[in-house]
Amino acid sequence: MDKFYNETLYRLEAEIKELEIETACPIQRIEKVIPIIILCLSEVKEYVLKNGFKNIDKEIHFFKNQKPIIVSKLIYYNAIYKIETKKPNDAKAIKKYLKEELGKLKKYFDNNLEFYKYYRTNNSFIDEKLFVRGEHDIKLSLDTIYFETDHRFSTSHDYKVAKVIANDLIQLYLEDQLNNNSKKKNNNSSTLNWTGNKTALTELIYALYSQGVFGNADIKVIAKTFESTFNINLGDFYHTFMELKSRKINRTKFLDSLRDALIKKMDEQDEK
Template identity: 75%
Template sequence: MTISCFSRNKYDIKLSLDTFYFEADPNFSTSHDYKAAKIIANDLIQVYLEDQLHKTVYKEKSTNLPKLNWAGSKTALTELIYALHAQGAFDNADIKIIAKTFESIFHIDLGDFYYTFMELKNRKVNRTKFLDSLRDALIKRMEEQEEE
């Protein structure tokens, strides 16, 4: 296709014009506007269909799992998120991304988790209360299973 096919009032009849060209206003359209528009439209349809397919597959995978709702306090979840971030458990992920992911997974709104973390830092006694209770509960379960 030559450049002239995108110039008004200039067309090369050998470039197989669509019949649409003869109905279009030559002062407004070029000889191959319609073909270019069809190509762009088909590309956009492909992107849309792939996106819908991805959403359908993802939805099917996620609907097989039961929904988890966080039963603990928001402060406890914030403590856990910051502990996992401090440990580097998520490949250098930003704390905000980790928090938003946990909010989505557990169907909870943490609100201003930065402020909650500041409150955790200002605790006078047992700054990691939730993490300590997790550790104690795990050790207790292990000991109970050893006794069986």
Template identity: 70%
Template sequence: MTKFYNEILCKLETAIQDLEIETDYSIQRIETVIDLIIKSLLELKQFVLAKGFKNTDDEIHFFKYQKPIIVAKLIYYNSVYKIEAKKPYGDKQIKKFLNKELFKLKKLFDNNIDFYKYYRSNNSFLNDKFFVRGKHDIRLWLDTFYFEADHRFSTSHDYKVAKIIANDLIQVYLEDQLNSNHTKISDNSSLNWTGSKTALIELIYALYAHGVFNNGNTDIKLIAKTFEDAFNIELGDFYHTFMELEARKINRTKFLNSLCEALVKKMDEQDEK
């Protein structure tokens, strides 16, 4: 399952990145992305229905950590599609509209605070009820959506996890829109990345692969955007850069290796004092 899932996710993210070379959120482009995600989910569903899972742990892992990543993309792009389609004219009207959308995210968070705490803290004592098909408990934070879903490919809470992941991305999108709606101070941070973009992308993917943010349940786009804002840098097509790193024959983690060497050297110098 994991190998097939990773292939589906990689193919999808590459296709989305190819479409996102342009920076604008055109309605037509978003429609194309949504169609790609739906097709990917259909492939995944067909595989699950045909192959099933080796055991309950595999099923929990899929519905808690894997399927929600792709469903979150669908929720995110569908939300962006609706926002772009409904966005009013005029700076003041746009600002009011975007702030209202941010308030909706906060309200959703407040209404689901117990499950957010369970998920964000990486608890597992209710996993057999939340992420195993046919094991729902109506007393445990159920959405009406679950009763309309195909229970062969859904659990009571995998969609709720996807909403959490998607809402992080939607918040970043809305805040970006608000920032672009007024003049920004160019030097909003005292820290500027002065190394190469390739080095930073290598670091970002290493942190992403190690799962150090939100227990490993954070989209790579969100991590990259956070680093861009923090260090006043535009990474551009970071997916393509990562693929170039993958294609290296030797020393694929050149920057990370140099970091280790620099840290060990610093420690040795401290010991000599």
């Protein structure tokens, strides 16, 4: 099971990363990501139903540590899709909206505090009630979704683990959005916003750095300047660069598209 799961998860994360590189618009990207996660989850379910588990410990490990990783991605991307499609345009309204979304996460945390404590402190004394199929205790704060799921592939609390993981990621996303919103509000010197994806800008920054167009400036200084000028948070741009290096084909995809776009523009003007 572990070998199949690890290979499936690796393939899923690689496909998601590729979409992040190719698709600038977060909404369009998520529309492509969600079906991939659903398909992955379906493949894992098929494997579990066909092969089962060697013992209860293996079953607990899967429903406590493995399945929730995939489901959390589904919860996360679906939540971000809703957030992005409902987000207002006005900066002040955006701030209020994002804080309200953070408030929803806080409410879920407060309502499930005991489970958060159990899960985050790596307790296991009631794992057989929480992560074994066919076992459930109504007194253990069950989500309604449990009664609607396929119990051949669900336990009473594997979804709740996925929700905990996803909510942590959603919180980081919202806080990042709030931080970017504050930067835009306070930065009166630039009204330019980078509308492409972060990977594309990272590719451009490293190209300029490699060419030495900013003299001996450190890559971190260059990256921070671009972040400030174009109102964007690149996150771990070095990790992004390593992903660019690992591409099997077309490692300079964005730079190539810039060249093609410029040549096309020149050709169009020559024809006038």
